Amino acid sequence: MIRNAWYVAGFSAEFQTGKLAGQVIAGRPMVLWRSAAGEVVALDARCAHKRFPLWEGRLLDGDVLECAYHGFAYATDGRCVAIPALHDRSDEIPRTARQRKFVVTEQDGIVWLWPGGAEPVGQPPRTPEVASPDWETSSTAPMEVAASARLLIENLFDLTHFYPLHAGNIGSLADAMVPVEIERGERDGLPYLKTIRRRSCFTLPPMTRDRFGLEVADQVQEHTMVGPGLFHVVVTVAPPGRLGTGEDQGFVLYQSITPRDESHHVWRRSTSCRAGSRWAASPDKSLVEAIVAGAPTVIEQDRWAIEKQQQMFAYPDEGYREVHIRTDGAVVMARRILDDLEAAEGSAGLAQVSSQRARRAADVA
Amino acid sequence: MTGHPVPGHPDVAATTAGQARWGFCGRCELWRLSDGWGDPPACPVCGTRPVPIEHWAGGAYRLELELDLPPGTDLPLLG
Numbered sequence: 088m089i090r091n092a093w094y095v096a097g098f099s100a101e102f103q104t105g106k107l108a109g110q111v112i113a114g115r116p117m118v119l120w121r122s123a124a125g126e127v128v129a130l131d132a133r134c135a136h137k138r139f140p141l142w143e144g145r146l147l148d149g150d151v152l153e154c155a156y157h158g159f160a161y162a163t164d165g166r167c168v169a170i171p172a173l174h175d176r177s178d179e180i181p182r183t184a185r186q187r188k189f190v191v192t193e194q195d196g197i198v199w200l201w202p203g204g205a206e207p208v209g210q211p212p213r214t215p216e217v218a219s220p221d222w223e224t225s226s227t228a229p230m231e232v233a234a235s236a237r238l239l240i241e242n243l244f245d246l247t248h249f250y251p252l253h254a255g256n257i258g259s260l261a262d263a264m265v266p267v268e269i270e271r272g273e274r275d276g277l278p279y280l281k282t283i284r285r286r287s288c289f290t291l292p293p294m295t296r297d298r299f300g301l302e303v304a305d306q307v308q309e310h311t312m313v314g315p316g317l318f319h320v321v322v323t324v325a326p327p328g329r330l331g332t333g334e335d336q337g338f339v340l341y342q343s344i345t346p347r348d349e350s351h352h353v354w355r356r357s358t359s360c361r362a363g364s365r366w367a368a369s370p371d372k373s374l375v376e377a378i379v380a381g382a383p384t385v386i387e388q389d390r391w392a393i394e395k396q397q398q399m400f401a402y403p404d405e406g407y408r409e410v411h412i413r414t415d416g417a418v419v420m421a422r423r424i425l426d427d428l429e430a431a432e433g434s435a436g437l438a439q440v441s442s443q444r445a446r447r448a449a450d451v452a
Numbered sequence: 453m454t455g456h457p458v459p460g461h462p463d464v465a466a467t468t469a470g471q472a473r474w475g476f477c478g479r480c481e482l483w484r485l486s487d488g489w490g491d492p493p494a495c496p497v498c499g500t501r502p503v504p505i506e507h508w509a510g511g512a513y514r515l516e517l518e519l520d521l522p523p524g525t526d527l528p529l530l531g
Contacts, residue, residue: 246519267519271474272512411483413476414519416504419483420474 088113088236088346089428091203093211094316095343095355098226099196099218102127107152109142111347113202117189118142122150127198128163129189135159135167136184161186196224196357197343203432209275212313216339216359223364223375226357227382232390234397236315236344236352237425242389243310243318243342244282244417252388269417271424278424281311282417288327298377299324299336300367312421315428318342336364338378350397354390356382473513475502 090113102108102121109118109132116132118141130152132141139156147153151168153160160169167184169177190201192211196218199211216222232239242248246267268283286306296302304324311319320340323330343355364374411419472487477495488496493505506513 265519267517268514269506269517270512270514271506411481413478413503414517416474416476416483416515416517423485 088349089203089315089425089432090114091201091205091208091432092315092428093192093199093201093207094345096127096129096191096198096200096345097229098355098357099193099198100226101229102198105146107142107144107146109140112200113346114348115189115202116140117200117202118144118152119191120146120150120152122163124150126163127191127193129191129200130161130165130186131189135186136170141186159184164188195219205432209277212317212319214317214341214357217341217357219359221362222339222359223362223373224357224359225375225379227355227386230354230386230390231347232352232354232394233350234352234390234393235350235400236346237422238393238396239344239352239354239389240312240315240318240421240425241418242393244280244312244421245415246282246284246417247414248392252392253385267417269420271420277314278428279311279313280417280421280424281309284308291324294381295324297368298366298374301326301336303327305330312424315346315425316344318344336361336374338375340378350400354386356386358382471508473506473508474515475505477502 092113094112096110096112096119097108102119104121104123104125107118107120109116111117117129118132119127119129121127128150130141133139134141134154134156136154136157136159139154141152141154141161143155144153145155147160150163151160153169158169158171159167162168165186165188167180167186170180170184173179190207192199194211195214197211197214201207217224217226265284265286268285270281270283272279284307288303288305290303291299291301295304301324303326305327306322306324307330308323309319309321313319318341320342321337322340323335323337325332325334325336329335337360339359341357341359343353343357345353345355347353358375358378360373360375360378366372366374366377369377472485473489474483474485475489475493475495476483477498477500479498479500480495484495484497484502486496489502489505490496493502494500495502504515504517506515508514
């Protein structure tokens with residue numbers, strides 16, 4: 088599991104002043120709340136005294152978090168500021184009674200957290216559409232998925248599972264042969280991987296036609312993995328020959344993938360369309376409503392698939408070897424990027440990595 | 453596009469500076485990450501021409517993959 092990375096702890100609206108929330112992010116239990124000053128605070132949730140979960144505690148005046156077991160109380164910087172058993176002898180509070188404070192950055196309507204031991208690298212990715220008045224945004228509630236975060240990333244890069252998994256909702260024979268460009272590189276010191284699908288003058292399937300009011304269109308669709316915690320999708324549609332001329336329609340979709348542990352993660356989605364964009368088939372509704380209307384079925388199908396996959400990892404690899412075909416290129420590349428990030432963290436993740444590497448040894452010359 | 457760096461092109465230096473590229477060997481049935489493809493590129497294990505193989509352009513590695521998707525496939529608009 089990769090810990091030295093920026094992960095989404097939640098959309099800003101999920102954090103209300105004075106309300107405690109417990110989360111496990113990349114194997115780290117933490118208690119989070121928005122302080123009276125507006126800062127989102129994240130502390131190790133295991134009380135330094137007896138490991139009791141601090142998310143069961145309560146907030147006192149002055150943003151002091153009191154453990155529900157023995158009453159150890161912590162300030163927003165993690166320092167223990169009161170121990171009831173010491174009565175008023177506060178000078179006897181051990182210096183080591185301190186909760187680790189995690190680095191949190193809130194920007195563009197998203198609360199990001201760095202659970203790793205290393206110093207944070209750069210800033211979290213920008214998601215300007217999410218909190219911009221120029222865009223209408225619809226965000227999902229956090230979805231708990233009983234599968235490795237890697238399996239969702241692979242699913243999102245996998246262009247060949249639409250049949251049969253999504254047949255009947257986002258499937259049709261007419262759109263089968265679309266070349267995919269794969270691009271990989273580095274931005275701000277972090278590896279990224281992107282797939283790009285360009286289509287010219289094609290007949291839109293019914294669902295897309297209803298959304299955009301076009302029979303025939305040009306389209307560009309980009310999927311980008313921005314570190315292990317964020318997947319960015321941009322879909323742009325315009326009348327033939329009109330892409331980039333101001334007649335563009337489309338949407339931006341951010342999907343955050345926050346690992347709980349090796350076999351669980353939290354999936355969030357935020358879909359944005361230009362403010363004022365209307366649903367062509369129902370102009371009284373916004374385009375973003377049209378985009379998200381069909382999402383739940385697809386989301387549940389993907390969740391079902393990767394949870395079933397995860398269950399099969401319970402069995403030993405003996406006698407099993409995964410087969411890759413040509414169309415698995417982006418998935419194989421994404422795995423390697425994640426393997427390298429994990430290996431770079433040192434011995435903590437090495438056992439897991441070596442098991443995965445053995446499984447995938449054939450991938451690499 | 454399954455191209456490889458054009459000899460003499462400035463992008464070649466970045467590609468050939470020990471940087472590994474991804475390519476698909478149809479004979480080995482594997483995606484390989486290797487700095488040993490050579491020019492013209494050939495699988496470092498079996499010598500088969502990889503299709504596709506990455507090339508360096510515009511500050512990133514790129515390749516184009518023709519998909520023979522199964523019937524029933526469509527735009528991953530909700531992907």
